[in-house]
Amino acid sequence: MSSDDTVQIIIREAKDILAKQSAEDFLSYVEGKTSELEKLDQILESIILWHFVAETMENFEEEDYLAYAYSKLISRYMLVDNLNKAEEIYEDSEDKNLSSFHLDTVKTIFAGRQQTKGNREIIKIHRMDVFGDLELIPASPNIYFENVSIIRRYIHNNLPEGTFSIVILNHKNNTEEEIEISTEILSEYEVISMNEKVRMN
Amino acid sequence: MPEKQAIWGSARYFIKIDPYTNVFSTSMSALVSFFDTHGLINEKECKNLQEIARTVQEFWSTILAPHETRVARWIVEYLSEINIIGNYDLLLRLLRSDEDMAEDLDDLIKDTKSVATEDFEEAFNIPEDTKIIGHEITITRLPEDDYLRNELLQKILEDNKYQVPLSIKSRSQFKLPNGEIATVEKENTLGIGETQRDVKLFSVLENEYDEPITEVEIVDEIPYYFEMEDMGIDNLEIEPTKEKKEKVLEVIWKIPEIKPKEKVEINYKLAKRINRTILEIVQNEVIAVLNVFENIEAKGLEFLAHTEYINIHNRPLHELHIVDEIPPEFNIIRTNPEALPPTGVIEKAKLKGINIQWKQKNVNVNQTIEKSYTLDYFPYLFRGKKVIVNEEGSTLFKIAKFIMPSEKEMGYTVLYIIKNVKSETSDLISLMDKLPVNHTIVGRKPEESQVMEQIDDEGEKIITWIVEAPTARKSTTLKVFVSGDTPPVFDIFKVFIGDKEEKEVLEKETTIRREMVKSP
Numbered sequence: 271m272s273s274d275d276t277v278q279i280i281i282r283e284a285k286d287i288l289a290k291q292s293a294e295d296f297l298s299y300v301e302g303k304t305s306e307l308e309k310l311d312q313i314l315e316s317i318i319l320w321h322f323v324a325e326t327m328e329n330f331e332e333e334d335y336l337a338y339a340y341s342k343l344i345s346r347y348m349l350v351d352n353l354n355k356a357e358e359i360y361e362d363s364e365d366k367n368l369s370s371f372h373l374d375t376v377k378t379i380f381a382g383r384q385q386t387k388g389n390r391e392i393i394k395i396h397r398m399d400v401f402g403d404l405e406l407i408p409a410s411p412n413i414y415f416e417n418v419s420i421i422r423r424y425i426h427n428n429l430p431e432g433t434f435s436i437v438i439l440n441h442k443n444n445t446e447e448e449i450e451i452s453t454e455i456l457s458e459y460e461v462i463s464m465n466e467k468v469r470m471n
Numbered sequence: 472m473p474e475k476q477a478i479w480g481s482a483r484y485f486i487k488i489d490p491y492t493n494v495f496s497t498s499m500s501a502l503v504s505f506f507d508t509h510g511l512i513n514e515k516e517c518k519n520l521q522e523i524a525r526t527v528q529e530f531w532s533t534i535l536a537p538h539e540t541r542v543a544r545w546i547v548e549y550l551s552e553i554n555i556i557g558n559y560d561l562l563l564r565l566l567r568s569d570e571d572m573a574e575d576l577d578d579l580i581k582d583t584k585s586v587a588t589e590d591f592e593e594a595f596n597i598p599e600d601t602k603i604i605g606h607e608i609t610i611t612r613l614p615e616d617d618y619l620r621n622e623l624l625q626k627i628l629e630d631n632k633y634q635v636p637l638s639i640k641s642r643s644q645f646k647l648p649n650g651e652i653a654t655v656e657k658e659n660t661l662g663i664g665e666t667q668r669d670v671k672l673f674s675v676l677e678n679e680y681d682e683p684i685t686e687v688e689i690v691d692e693i694p695y696y697f698e699m700e701d702m703g704i705d706n707l708e709i710e711p712t713k714e715k716k717e718k719v720l721e722v723i724w725k726i727p728e729i730k731p732k733e734k735v736e737i738n739y740k741l742a743k744r745i746n747r748t749i750l751e752i753v754q755n756e757v758i759a760v761l762n763v764f765e766n767i768e769a770k771g772l773e774f775l776a777h778t779e780y781i782n783i784h785n786r787p788l789h790e791l792h793i794v795d796e797i798p799p800e801f802n803i804i805r806t807n808p809e810a811l812p813p814t815g816v817i818e819k820a821k822l823k824g825i826n827i828q829w830k831q832k833n834v835n836v837n838q839t840i841e842k843s844y845t846l847d848y849f850p851y852l853f854r855g856k857k858v859i860v861n862e863e864g865s866t867l868f869k870i871a872k873f874i875m876p877s878e879k880e881m882g883y884t885v886l887y888i889i890k891n892v893k894s895e896t897s898d899l900i901s902l903m904d905k906l907p908v909n910h911t912i913v914g915r916k917p918e919e920s921q922v923m924e925q926i927d928d929e930g931e932k933i934i935t936w937i938v939e940a941p942t943a944r945k946s947t948t949l950k951v952f953v954s955g956d957t958p959p960v961f962d963i964f965k966v967f968i969g970d971k972e973e974k975e976v977l978e979k980e981t982t983i984r985r986e987m988v989k990s991p
Binding site: 305308309311313341345348349371372374375376378379382399400401403419422423426427431454455456457458459460461462463464465466467468469470471 | 484505507509510511512513515529530532533534535536537538663667799800821822848849850851852853854855856857858859860861862864867869871888890946961962963966968971972973974975976977978979980981982983984985986987988989
């Protein structure tokens with residue numbers, strides 16, 4: 271049986287699973303099959319299957335699975351050193367505003383290899399004091415970041431020890447998001463805590 | 472402290488596994504982080520071993536073609552570097568299986584029923600005022616597969632472990648003037664005691680009627696997990712009666728009469744016990760699980776717990792598991808006999824405390840197994856915060872107090888921070904705080920700070936820090952080094968601004984829990 275036949279059989283079986291079972295079973299089946307193919311060095315066949323998953327999940331409007339398929343596609347194109355194609359998928363995922371643990375991981379690895387253009391800019395950094403109050407500190411100069419993982423890395427590498435609230439502007443869709451990052455080394459304590467609010471005479 | 476390690480076949484990519492426990496098991500959780508030469512790429516909280524293994528594999532296969540045997544071998548070597556003995560075969564199995572292999576264990580458990588435990592109570596020499604809670608679990612069969620067998624026993628232990636309550640039930644009954652009987656039920660929360668090991672409990676009944684209520688009976692249901700160190704009821708000369716129920720000790724107070732709008736307050740000083748779970752494989756299809764509670768006694772500056780088990784069945788036990796959960800306030804210094812794997816394992820789980828797991832094969836009839844633990848307090852941090860507001864409710868100052876232990880011989884450090892949020896006062900601020908009377912201030916920072924020590928009318932040592940209010944949005948701090956060989960007082964301070972004092976407490980919240988924090 272040729273590898274084309276193998277891929278076609280897997281696609282037919284996967285479609286059947288999707289029709290009779292669930293999207294989760296569908297993804298689990300394809301993932302198992304691509305893993306088997308990759309062990310036999312059939313990475314291109316695996317890429318065809320992940321394209322099939324991406325197209326199917328797009329029609330299904332399953333954003334998490336779609337993001338997962340995109341992460342597989344970027345990493346597989348990187349494995350076969352087709353960085354142009356990896357960048358194409360990368361840009362496509364940016365256009366679709368997809369985000370997930372796997373996709374962010376893969377995109378950060380890809381961005382480390384390529385000089386990709388980011389859309390996210392840190393516009394405010396607040397430092398948290400012992401009372402939980404936020405104090406504004408100077409934000410970064412005009413550096414653009416590809417995704418939140420790279421921003422997290424930037425904070426860890428460039429800010430002193432502390433807990434920070436970071437406001438990020440996504441220039442692409444003009445939205446703001448806020449993330450909290452701690453760069454402190456924490457230790458485990460049995461914490462006895464008392465909070466009081468009192469009125470003075 | 473785990474370090475990141477390069478994945479095999481790459482010099483640019485690294486993985487770090489930060490386990491939340493020192494014991495390798497399918498339930499171990501960890502933070503898995505990925506790095507390249509520039510720094511952190513991403514990290515993921517994994518809730519079990521399968522998720523850890525698959526997360527490592529996922530990252531690995533992003534960089535290189537998938538290779539389960541290499542991933543499993545890499546994880547075993549990584550864990551070995553941080554003194555955790557892994558199992559290559561189990562990891563490989565978890566990486567290769569499509570499903571969670573242990574998910575159908577529920578089907579193996581046929582029945583769970585409560586059993587009488589009087590014979591165990593007599594044989595185990597348990598503390599007074601406690602009982603043993605017993606369950607008999609019938610299973611279809613013990614799996615032959617080691618992994619599934621172990622998972623089933625862990626599941627039975629976990630399912631039947633005593634869950635420490637956060638509040639205590641109290642129910643009252645009394646006669647109204649018209650002769651009707653009324654009942655009230657309450658959940659009383661546990662409070663901070665004078666020392667780290669103590670727990671305070673208040674049980675209050677108020678007569679909200681305009682007439683006296685009579686024949687009052689208050690029943691507090693104290694779980695066997697708590698040792699009763701002391702108790703009392705206002706200034707009344709009443710002794711309660713006690714009744715041992717299946718899971719709680721009922722303390723019953725009978726009060727002849729409560730006048731209108733008056734209340735009675737019962738106070739308890741409790742101490743936590745060791746929460747012991749014993750699993751006996753009695754027959755191939757019958758497993759007994761016992762919950763036993765063991766006292767922790769103060770011994771000098773340390774604490775000691777002694778436990779005893781005896782096989783009272785009329786046959787040898789093929790296998791016996793004992794898990795001793797130490798209350799979170801304590802740290803373990805040593806065990807006797809020494810806990811050495813595979814018979815004894817001390818598990819230190821992040822934010823969950825310490826438990827000691829014993830596994831013994833072939834326990835003979837009437838064989839006694841004794842274990843002793845020497846304990847010390849777990850590193851604590853006291854964090855007291857007070858928000859000062861004016862009549863309009865605007866925040867003027869935020870004031871914090873932290874207590875951190877120094878080395879045992881050195882006592883502890885108290886740090887005070889005053890932050891001016893929005894006050895223009897030119898008055899001096901006084902912070903008044905308590906120290907145990909036998910504790911002494913041996914240093915302060917800044918050295919020129921004005922700190923007074925005095926003994927008040929009740930014989931307590933009061934320290935007062937007098938300081939100029941910081942300007943708006945600024946803070947001022949004082950660090951006090953205290954010498955004393957007993958624990959500090961975990962209480963909040965009083966504040967005076969000029970001659971003005973605190974008028975009313977608007978909100979108050981007290982909690983004790985494990986947290987990951989940076990020392991202030």
